[in-house]
Amino acid sequence: MSDQLEVPTMAEFMAAGKEPEILYWVGSAGSYDDRAKKITKAFVRILNRANVDFAVLGSEESNTGDVAKRAGNEFLFQMQAMMNIEVLNGYGIKRIVTCDPHSFNCIKNEYPGLGGNFDVVHHTQYIKELISEGRLNLEGNTYKGKRITFHDPCYLGRANNEYDAPRDVLRKTNANLIEMKRHKATALCCGAGGAQMFKEPEKGNMDINILRTQDALETKPDIIATGCPYCNTMMTDGVKFNEKEDKISVMDIAELIANT
The missing domain is CATH 3.40.50 (Rossmann fold)
Structure with a gap:
């Protein structure tokens, strides 16, 4: 690296x-x-x-x-x-x-x-x-006032019941965390799970990532936060489909914290 x-x-x-x-x-x-x-x-x-x-x-x-x-x-x-x-x-x-x-x-x-x-x-x-132990100090206000919505990764959320950690970390950025209508246990998959990331949708099936991106866009976000590289790809493609890439960023939580 x-x-x-x-x-x-x-x-x-x-x-x-x-x-x-x-x-x-x-x-x-x-x-x-x-x-x-x-x-x-x-x-x-x-x-x-x-x-x-x-x-x-x-x-x-x-x-x-x-x-x-x-x-x-x-x-x-x-x-x-x-x-x-x-x-x-x-x-x-x-x-x-x-x-x-x-x-x-x-x-x-x-x-x-x-x-x-x-x-x-x-x-x-x-x-x-790391933040709780005082080993990682967030000093900047890079995202203060920004509207951020978080997309729950299926294998973190529904599969392992972890919903709080990503949100607790995002709040440390001083951004405004806006929840999608479908979030936490009711969140919609990004469409990449089950090896779907590496193939085209079956005939007759809609692009799930487009539908999920619409959930995110309804919150009028400045940033769509993700906690999974596959989710990041799918949400980025959804933002591009809606021609919003000049206005809305898709960023992993690690990227947000690294810049804070």
Whole structure:
């Protein structure tokens, strides 16, 4: 990574005889997608700012297998998962933080059945923790007075019942948090779940991301906040569909906090 970010690997920690506080699981989107890479860098800036002793797996990190499982290929999922679990257990990893709710849900809820038992935390939960402990101080008023609406990621919200952490963090920006009509447990999916991110909608089906973006636009936001790289892509496409990209930004919570 560039921008003079400090991103040590687990191999480097082991060579120095040290253990990190957390392992940052970057995820496939955060590693390869150009837009999601900006979220990755924003979160690393936060970790550096808070002096968090963290590490990444680097080239040793592989896809969690979530996409394969959602697409129905259980064999491929188990093969990918067990490969990752072997690496994680080999390093003695205990706590994992990720910006990807799909990875969060998969490692937290599905890896234990294959021998991978880890304390898995979503990045919004971890940012909230850093703020609560006084390790991360937000000094600016970059977003004061801005209207922000938050789109709940399915695998953070309905799948894992986490609705408060992202909102608690967003309130620290001094922005005006405006809820969509469908939010928290009644929030609509962005349309990327279940491996739908990587294919076109079936014939006769509407684009769910367009419908969800309309929910967001009804709040008259300056910014649509997301907590998932896939949601970010889908909401961005929805904003472009409505030709609002010059007026409305789609930003991950990590990006908002990194700029505050």
